[in-house]
Amino acid sequence: MNILFLSHSPIGGTFVVGSHHMAKGYASQGHQVTHLSPPVTPAHLSLVRKPFERERLLRWWRGGKTIHGVRDLIPFAPLTWGMARRLGAPYERYGRALYGSAMRLLQRAGAGEPDLIFIDEPRLGYLLRAFPRARVVYRPTDLYAQIRNDPSIDDAERAVIARADAFIATSEPVAEHIRAMGARDVLVLENGVDLAHFTNGPDYDVEARLPPAPRAVYAGALDHRFGVDSLMAAAKDHPTMSFVVIGPGSKAINSVLQQLPNVTLLGAVEYDQLPSYLRRCQLALLPLSDDPSNRGRSPMKIFEYASLGLTVVATQTEELSRRALPFLRVARSPHDFSFQVAQILSDGLLSHRDEAIAFATKQNWLQKCQEALSHSMKAA
The missing domain is CATH 3.40.50.11010 (Rossmann fold)
Incomplete structure (x- = not known):
């Protein structure tokens, strides 16, 4: 055809x-x-x-x-x-x-x-x-x-x-x-999700670019749809966790995040290398702003995170709540976003690993x- x-x-x-x-x-x-x-x-x-x-x-x-x-x-x-x-x-x-x-x-x-x-x-x-x-x-x-x-x-x-x-x-x-x-x-x-890419691709040595574990990661654009307040709340409340931010962004957002000592901004990375960064992290994040355009999003990152067994904390949207994914915690506010991170730390970072991988394989x-x-x- x-x-x-x-x-x-x-x-x-x-x-x-x-x-x-x-x-x-x-x-x-x-x-x-x-x-x-x-x-x-x-x-x-x-x-x-x-x-x-x-x-x-x-x-x-x-x-x-x-x-x-x-x-x-x-x-x-x-x-x-x-x-x-x-x-x-x-x-x-x-x-x-x-x-x-x-x-x-x-x-x-x-x-x-x-x-x-x-x-x-x-x-x-x-x-x-x-x-x-x-x-x-x-x-x-x-x-x-x-x-x-x-x-x-x-x-x-x-x-x-x-x-x-x-x-x-x-x-x-x-x-x-x-x-x-x-x-x-x-x-x-x-x-x-491209399962072969995220689970069977080459593993690049990226450890030198990463801060100490445990690590929470966000991969995506830093634009008007990114929930900078939620990430900042979590980083401030959990100073012993490293927060890794991957993706291109505005100077304004970068300047705000750079003020936090446990936030590492890596900028854009090659798609081929992205799985190598994700598999060295223990928690995945999807902080969203209150911009109306977030209502219609179907984030691929959720399944890419899940393919590597990562539990995900995301800002609540109508769509994400509808899906009711077992490895996904949704937060209603920046304060709640930080609270959900705390809950996962309490439960164990790998507590939903098998559920996440099993779901991703179907996507x-x-x-x-x-x-x-x-x-x-x-x-x-």
């Missing part, structure tokens, strides 16, 4: 998202898979000092790059979504701006006539007009308009939903959101791929 992903994130950056795992999974099963993400624009020329932005420009110039059997493509557009929004009718204007470049790349990659399209970036929905015979699956992974504070994305979603043949959401709040826009028969399929991305394909082709 010829499968195309229209995704919000290019392959090969700091973060590995669901579309990357699914594309890799389908490629490993013998499908021809192409992955296309948002375009580079003239505005990106000012970012060439950033390694991955430079890589994106090179990937456009070279006509794509094959990664894990997937052809990853990045088109060019003369204007950004923000510019198109200021000019009016951004869905149409932005879509027309990137259409020619995207189609040339897809034709060269042999993806000009896909059988199946997974789209998780509604701002790329205009491209669907080129594929009237393809089966289209809208697979939103978040509440996009809230994340980006951009109501115009809701209009883009409505256009994609009107064209789509099947719907998959990664959380119940996201499913509710698209049902309200007209989506039907929505499958809630949570994000998964393999290869299994998710099969479920997604079965649902997508239903009544085709």
Whole structure:
């Protein structure tokens, strides 16, 4: 089968998202898979000092790059979504701006006539007009308009939903959101974990970069969705525990966390090395802010943590409470977050190890791929 992903994130950056795992999974099963993400624009020329932005420009110039059997493509557009929004009718204007470049790349990659399209970036929905015979699956992974504070994305979603043949959401709040826009028969399929990567991959010697054990770890972005108050409360209340923070972040958040002597900021680490850091920690954290966009999240990190037997303390969300995972403790406030850490220390850091691993083994991305394909082709 010829499968195309229209995704919000290019392959090969700091973060590995669901579309990357699914594309890799389908490629490993013998499908021809192409992955296309948002375009580079003239505005990106000012970012060439950033390694991955430079890589994106090179990937456009070279006509794509094959990664894990997937052809990853990045088109060019003369204007950004923000510019198109200021000019009016951004869905149409932005879509027309990137259409020619995207189609040339897809034709060269042999993806000009896909059988199946997974789209998780509604701002790329205009491209669907080129594929009237393809089966289209809208697979939103978040509440996009809230994340980006951009109501115009809701209009883009409505256009994609009107064209789509099947719907998959990664959380119940996201499913509710698209049902309200007209989506039907929505499958809630949570994000998964690359078990082979986290449990059987190479072990890198990272001990020298880590503070003394016991260690609690957070891996992810340090942005407006990160619960800095919760992590600070736990670090202050548990001075004998080391708190390891992995991921890119803002200078403001970093400056706050650097004030605590038992917090170690490692910055971004290579995805290949991430399991080596996690397996040297004894507790995992997912502190979230009260930003409304956190409501729709389906954090992959929970299952990645669990695959290594780590108990997880997370800020409560509707979605995480719905799941009622035995190895996950949810906290209602920064004070409660610290209290849950204390409870786990009292119970024993490894008390839920077997439950966590057993649950994670059922969340393999290869299994998710099969479920997604079965649902997508239903009544085709």
